[in-house]
Amino acid sequence: MVVVAQKPLHPLDEYLRTDRLPHIWCPGCGLGMILQAFLWSVKELYERGKIDPDKVVFVTGIGCTGRASGFVNFDSAHTPHGRAIAFATGVKLANPKLIPVVFSGDGDIAGIGGNHLLHAARRNFDVLVIMANNMTYALTGGQLAPTTPFTVYSTTTPKGNPDQPLDATKMVYALKPNYVARLSITHPTLIRESIKKALLKRGFRWIEVLSTCSEIFGRHINFRDPYELYERLKKVVKFRRPQSIDDIKYDWDNEITCGTFIDKDDPGWMETYMKMYGLEDKLGGL
Amino acid sequence: MRQEFLNSNQAVAEGAMSAGLNVYIGYPITPSSDLFEYLSEKLPERGGVVFQAEDEIATINALVGASLSGARTMTATSGPGFSLMAEGVGFAAMVEAPLLIVNVMRTGPSTGIATQIGQGDIIQSRWSSHGPYNLVVYAPASAQEAFDYTVRAFNAAYIVRTPAVLLSDAVLAHTRERVTVRESHEVEIVDRKKPAEPPSEYKPYRSDSSDMVPSFAYYGEGYHPIAESLSHDERGYYKTDPRIYRNLVERLVHKVERNKAKLVESRSYYTDDADIVFVAIGSMARSVLALVRDLRADGVKAGLFRPISVWPFDDESFVSSISGAKSIVVVELNQGQLYEIVKSVLWERGIKDMSLHKLDMILPELPGPDEILEEINSRGWRLW
Amino acid sequence: MAMEKHEIVIAGRGGQGILLAGYILGKALVDAGYYVVNSEEYSAETRGGDSKSELVVTKGEEPDIIKVRKADLAIFMYTDQMKKYSKLVGDSATVFLDSTFIESKPEGWSNVIMVPFTEIAEHEVGNIRTANMVILGMFASKVGMVSLDLLEKSMSSVTRPTWIEVNKKALQKGYSLKV
Numbered sequence: 001m002v003v004v005a006q007k008p009l010h011p012l013d014e015y016l017r018t019d020r021l022p023h024i025w026c027p028g029c030g031l032g033m034i035l036q037a038f039l040w041s042v043k044e045l046y047e048r049g050k051i052d053p054d055k056v057v058f059v060t061g062i063g064c065t066g067r068a069s070g071f072v073n074f075d076s077a078h079t080p081h082g083r084a085i086a087f088a089t090g091v092k093l094a095n096p097k098l099i100p101v102v103f104s105g106d107g108d109i110a111g112i113g114g115n116h117l118l119h120a121a122r123r124n125f126d127v128l129v130i131m132a133n134n135m136t137y138a139l140t141g142g143q144l145a146p147t148t149p150f151t152v153y154s155t156t157t158p159k160g161n162p163d164q165p166l167d168a169t170k171m172v173y174a175l176k177p178n179y180v181a182r183l184s185i186t187h188p189t190l191i192r193e194s195i196k197k198a199l200l201k202r203g204f205r206w207i208e209v210l211s212t213c214s215e216i217f218g219r220h221i222n223f224r225d226p227y228e229l230y231e232r233l234k235k236v237v238k239f240r241r242p243q244s245i246d247d248i249k250y251d252w253d254n255e256i257t258c259g260t261f262i263d264k265d266d267p268g269w270m271e272t273y274m275k276m277y278g279l280e281d282k283l284g285g286l
Numbered sequence: 287m288r289q290e291f292l293n294s295n296q297a298v299a300e301g302a303m304s305a306g307l308n309v310y311i312g313y314p315i316t317p318s319s320d321l322f323e324y325l326s327e328k329l330p331e332r333g334g335v336v337f338q339a340e341d342e343i344a345t346i347n348a349l350v351g352a353s354l355s356g357a358r359t360m361t362a363t364s365g366p367g368f369s370l371m372a373e374g375v376g377f378a379a380m381v382e383a384p385l386l387i388v389n390v391m392r393t394g395p396s397t398g399i400a401t402q403i404g405q406g407d408i409i410q411s412r413w414s415s416h417g418p419y420n421l422v423v424y425a426p427a428s429a430q431e432a433f434d435y436t437v438r439a440f441n442a443a444y445i446v447r448t449p450a451v452l453l454s455d456a457v458l459a460h461t462r463e464r465v466t467v468r469e470s471h472e473v474e475i476v477d478r479k480k481p482a483e484p485p486s487e488y489k490p491y492r493s494d495s496s497d498m499v500p501s502f503a504y505y506g507e508g509y510h511p512i513a514e515s516l517s518h519d520e521r522g523y524y525k526t527d528p529r530i531y532r533n534l535v536e537r538l539v540h541k542v543e544r545n546k547a548k549l550v551e552s553r554s555y556y557t558d559d560a561d562i563v564f565v566a567i568g569s570m571a572r573s574v575l576a577l578v579r580d581l582r583a584d585g586v587k588a589g590l591f592r593p594i595s596v597w598p599f600d601d602e603s604f605v606s607s608i609s610g611a612k613s614i615v616v617v618e619l620n621q622g623q624l625y626e627i628v629k630s631v632l633w634e635r636g637i638k639d640m641s642l643h644k645l646d647m648i649l650p651e652l653p654g655p656d657e658i659l660e661e662i663n664s665r666g667w668r669l670w
Numbered sequence: 671m672a673m674e675k676h677e678i679v680i681a682g683r684g685g686q687g688i689l690l691a692g693y694i695l696g697k698a699l700v701d702a703g704y705y706v707v708n709s710e711e712y713s714a715e716t717r718g719g720d721s722k723s724e725l726v727v728t729k730g731e732e733p734d735i736i737k738v739r740k741a742d743l744a745i746f747m748y749t750d751q752m753k754k755y756s757k758l759v760g761d762s763a764t765v766f767l768d769s770t771f772i773e774s775k776p777e778g779w780s781n782v783i784m785v786p787f788t789e790i791a792e793h794e795v796g797n798i799r800t801a802n803m804v805i806l807g808m809f810a811s812k813v814g815m816v817s818l819d820l821l822e823k824s825m826s827s828v829t830r831p832t833w834i835e836v837n838k839k840a841l842q843k844g845y846s847l848k849v
């Protein structure tokens with residue numbers, strides 16, 4: 001049988017398991033935009049000879065965002081809830097030539113997996129973490145997330161959220177890894193630029209992307225149309241350079257500060273360890 | 287080959303290095319920490335990496351990532367840490383990641399007594415995680431066996447593509463004995479089954495062979511495997527179809543049984559003419575063996591069956607070791623976990639003409655032969 | 671021919687060097703051709719708690735047991751642990767007691783050697799922490815089984831280089847002690 005190579009329908013098709021499409025994400029969901037930005041970044045870096053897509057290991061946890069590992073055509077893992085960063089750490093330890101990328105949601109990364117985030121960041125461990133923040137546990141129907149704004153409704157806090165939310169970016173900023181940025185799906189080009197930069201860096205790289213969960217979060221706060229939630233997010237997103245850590249705001253009613261907050265180039269954990277323990281030759285460098 | 291005077295923690299570390307260990311990930315916990323410390327010094331000298339994770343949950347998940355990326359990888363822990371790893375053990379089983387967990391058993395439940403022996407993790411070693419799956423568990427009884435079965439457990443992990451557990455205990459961990467350390471070229475090392483097909487045809491969860499074990503492409507080799515913690519088909523695609531689930535999970539469960547002949551191990555002592563056969567594992571088996579010798583000196587026909595592979599259980603050898611016996615006594619430092627295994631073997635084999643006794647000694651220390659005898663006498667059993 | 675077999679208990683407080691003494695003696699006995707099973711017990715804290723090292727030593731076949739049943743040789747460096755573990759020691763055992771910390775020997779034992787090992791370590795060797803080595807030196811001269819040479823060799827292979835000289839001095843001191 002002669003197989004005729006088909007021209008892809010979309011320029012990103014080669015990075016997708018097209019037999020798994022359509023994806024599960026709702027119309028109006030912001031997650032696809034983040035994934036798209038990631039795929040464009042890999043494609044562009046590959047075409048410029050900067051990255052080998054076969055060395056990318058795409059690791060997700062549990063949640064709507066977590067499902068992305070099934071859609072992409074990379075080495076990938078859909079790990080237990082909260083464990084994506086831990087898994088990615090093992091990937092790098094085993095083979096420093098691999099490029100582990102964690103792509104997961106706020107509940108997964110900052111809630112149940114928060115301890116791994118904290119420690120990977122303080123170690124400046126060589127992994128890129130992209131956290132989609134939709135401020136809710138979306139896949140399971142809208143329970144309280146660590147990122148849910150104060151007083152906002154969730155199905156497990158029906159009279160409003162009594163917790164102060166976690167500003168994960170601010171926490172990571174305090175740990176001073178190589179790269180810290182917060183972006184928003186309302187500004188997709190910036191996501192792509194940021195991922196491209198972060199993919200090529202060593203050490204711990206953190207990109208939080210504010211996303212719209214129109215189906216759950218949006219409806220729960222009475223936005224009937226995904227566009228209304230999008231507009232609402234756009235209003236609160238403020239790109240600016242903070243003066244200090246206290247100047248990074250995570251306030252759903254006034255401002256969620258966005259931008260690139262740290263961009264430096266210290267040696268990552270792998271490099272430090274290999275130098276310290278005389279392993280550079282044996283492991284072949286990064 | 288060299289002779290060393292090592293405790294079991296050190297012997298495990300040496301065995302692991304000879305078995306090709308290249309990534310050790312751990313979190314300190316008594317009585318396993320000195321194994322971690324030993325490797326922290328020695329493994330980098332051999333080109334391996336040692337990493338201290340933030341907790342045991344990170345440890346087990348990082349082990350899975352390392353395993354799928356091509357590393358021979360292990361950790362050592364004790365009860366509380368092993369409990370924390372439970373979910374990750376199921377994940378490793380689900381994505382068929384070969385790796386080794388050494389559980390140096392201590393007194394439980396909960397924090398228990400950190401430095402003291404326990405044998406309360408026998409059932410847990412097999413099924414710590416939720417969901418149906420199986421893995422391989424070995425229980426050594428000396429420093430030499432700690433070395434030998436570390437090598438063996440690594441091989442078992444690769445033979446069936448599953449996590450393997452080495453059940454040591456706090457007494458063995460800190461008991462030195464002579465150990466013949468064999469180097470990598472002197473031990474048998476079972477490697478992964480490499481995919482024969484090109485990447486475009488590769489299915490990470492397909493097994494066509496009789497051993498039910500799929501071939502194993504590492505990350506970074508261009509095969510793009512998916513490690514899927516959800517129920518999945520041969521490609522690793524999430525499926526809720528009951529037939530697909532059944533195909534997958536039946537394979538996960540049965541592949542250990544299917545490869546049983548390559549995995550089982552046990553030792554029998556004086557069982558040929560034994561009227562009474564004791565069953566015990568680990569350091570407890572050493573005390574029981576001393577008791578058996580005492581009883582023999584007194585004219586009692588006693589014997590010992592010592593399972594080394596706790597799972598899969600060497601039921602063939604067990605059944606032949608009890609063929610002439612009238613009673614079985616299972617001796618252990620817990621409420622009767624090994625007893626439950628023995629009981630189910632007897633039931634499955636239809637062996638009913640046998641009195642089975644549970645010598646459950648819930649103690650935080652290793653009893654000697656005299657104390658075991660005293661305990662037997664206190665139960666009022668008429669065994670001889 | 672009866673198999674040569676010895677059971678040895680060494681116990682004291684954490685920090686007295688009990689486990690190290692057991693290790694060094696065990697390693698020397700291995701070199702002397704014995705099969706040695708050397709188990710250790712200690713409390714979670716490294717200072718002040720119980721510390722015990724046991725050795726089951728045979729020539730010929732490998733022993734089954736790990737733990738001592740009735741010791742024929744014992745070393746105690748502190749009263750509390752001597753009382754706690756005296757049940758492990760046979761009446762006719764050779765027992766070394768550090769009289770710096772142990773005031774009187776208990777009833778029953780017929781073959782007790784009481785020496786102020788810690789005082790000797792402090793004043794005659796010049797380092798209070800070498801009391802364990804003074805005892806081992808004396809053990810070698812009174813019990814036999816290992817030579818001073820093998821003890822020195824074993825000690826040198828397991829202690830840090832800065833300790834080797836003073837430990838050697840302590841072993842020699844113990845070896846030449848007269849009761």
Ligand code: SF4
Nearest residue numbers: 025026029064138213
């Ligand atoms: S539930 Fe929310 S986050 Fe999940 S796919 Fe739908 S819109 Fe997106």
